[in-house]
Amino acid sequence: MNIRLFCVLGILLCMVISWLAPHYLNACKIIGYGFLGMAVLSCFIERDSNQPPSPDQSSPKQE
Numbered sequence: 001m002n003i004r005l006f007c008v009l010g011i012l013l014c015m016v017i018s019w020l021a022p023h024y025l026n027a028c029k030i031i032g033y034g035f036l037g038m039a040v041l042s043c044f045i046e047r048d049s050n051q052p053p054s055p056d057q058s059s060p061k062q063e
Contacts, residue, residue, distance in 0.1 A: 007039035 014032035018025045 003042045004039045007035040007042070010035040011039075 011032045014028040018028040
């Protein structure tokens, strides 16, 4: 969750900088797209790591 929040704040900061200083627009686009890519990747990584184990792998059978 922390990396996604950082990326969203980075994107918002890029939007503010591009609004206040339009000559940095291309740099803000590159940095903002990078933050967006990191946020999307972290969502997929977090989603995959929260999957519960399958019933076959959860515990060995005791007989």
